[in-house]
Amino acid sequence: MENSMKGKKLLTLGIAITWIFSSVVYSIAPANAAWKPSGPITLVIPYGAGGSTDIIGRLLAKSMETYFHVPVVVENVAGGNGAVGAQRVYNAKPDGLTIAMLSGSIQTIIPPTTAIGFDPFNMSYIASTHESVAARFVSKKSGFKTIQDVIAAGKTRFLIDVTSGGYGLPDLGTALLSKKNGGIKYRALATAGGAESVLRLLSGDADMGQNSASTTVAHIKTGDLIPVLIESASWPLLEEMGIPKSKDLYGYSISNPSAVVGPPGLPALVRLEIQKAIKAALDDPTIKANMEKTFEMVRFKTGPQAKGIAVAARNGYLPVLRSVGKVLKK
Template sequence: MRFMQIAARVLCAAGAAAAIGPAHAADDYPSKPVRIVVPYPAGGSTDTITRLLGQALAQRWGQPVVVENRGGASGMIGTDEVARAKPDGYTLLMNGSGPHTVNVSLFENISYDPVKDFEPIIQTTTLPLLMVVPASSPHRDVQAFVGWAKANAGKVNYCSIGPGSPSHLAAELFKSSAGVEMTHVPYKGSGPALVDTIGGVCHVLFDSALSAGPHVKSGKLRALAIGTEQRAASWPDTPTVAESGVPGFSAYSWTALFAPAGTPEAVLRKIQKDAAEVLASPEITERLQAQGALPGGGSSAQLAAFVDSEIAKWAKVIKDGNITVN
């Protein structure tokens, strides 16, 4: 009996320690530098967004936030590194739509599971895609373009910034949603695709507002629509593709913060809360919009549901379009 009483007390103490431990860890977090891995080279939009957010979090936390670029293999090298990192909240991942929701359907034998290997924290930005045509194009809205494409089946092309890119997948989704036939002409990056769209070689291009936007504002391109579900504050006069007669269409890039699976819940809640407050601040909102990004937010549960929906959506597009990266 005496042994059982002692054992019961030990178990109760252990349970209390376990209950207190995570909260205490969150109270102290972070007590040392935090590393955020970006699975892309330095200088891109995700890298810029991460450094902006990292600076703001460092000021709030009183600890350095170190951004490390681990580019390569379509974002899979850096993503895999974080999947295998110690789940203590000191190694985080700023991932994008490609490595986290597209690659699982685009590549065989992917080395990580985007759902099981990560804890979702918060969506940090939405990066709108603009549907653009040459300034010389006669089409001034989506319906005019759709009507022309249907009347010229087999003669219409769309350009993309590369196979498997958001630009490519958005156009494939548009094809199936609008019921038009278009031939894919892939380019190696946004620059050459924009040059040939401006020159009239490409009939239409889906590209990020950050890249294509300046050419729209200079009059070299015409924006027919934007791919987000709602109009963007930075493009208030540009209708969405969905409201332009292609119901249900949405296609855009995004960034979100993740941690390795098993990271303490209390630590995840603290990161989410602090990141949400930073993203909602007027200064960060203004600076993100200057980069062509829309500030994110929301709960970890909302991000988890969003990731699931994005994986399913792009898996269908990839399968139906028989899309490969070869």
């Protein structure tokens, strides 16, 4: 009986201590806890739906919902090759509730060549999820089989070249291709992004265009789209098909890094917690595998690493832009 009473007292004491400890932890947690969003997060994709950035962004948003326990709404804001959507986030309140996933053009060659009113490098770099591959495509309807066929046609008539609007990496790739081959005739046809660019090619509205993987692979497999030149440093799938690289033939390649960014002045605590959420997504084998179905080069980079990659790419493009006669903005 005595042992029973002692046991009950110890149990009661244990519960009391646990309650007191929990209360103390709860009372001090807000001061030491990581940042938590005060409401839904908007992830702006500055391109049309269906492209690699859009697909990877939506997978990331779903994972972030689980991490933060708030809705993460994907908003496609296309225009200006990423400039319109990026500026929407640039001008947003730096509270972590409005972020964007940018691709390469808006970080690297649009700011020095186009007056957009802001520099994305002044935004708060949070992390990077992937780098896009790039290749030049023609449709089966075009009759072209190789990049040499495309170049030969461009010597005799104007080719319609699909781009994403503004002056982006696809435009730079075409300018370099032209310069390295003594000049070809072409006109740009602006679209809302990779998915629309593919539709334009398939419909016969355009002759050629640079694009990434997610919108093209299915059509490569059916033979409706024909890759004729790898313009990124690599693209294993196309290399296995024997598609030549622009680096080997003409001495140039395109770098298209992604970055998740917030408005300027995003507090470090907020930035680091969102970075942790992004890393958690890429550490999940299922989510990463689904991202890799876009055939992009999926890998996590911290905010400083992502910015460093973009800065190096922009600095590398500046002399190239001058070499193709592109006027740089002051």
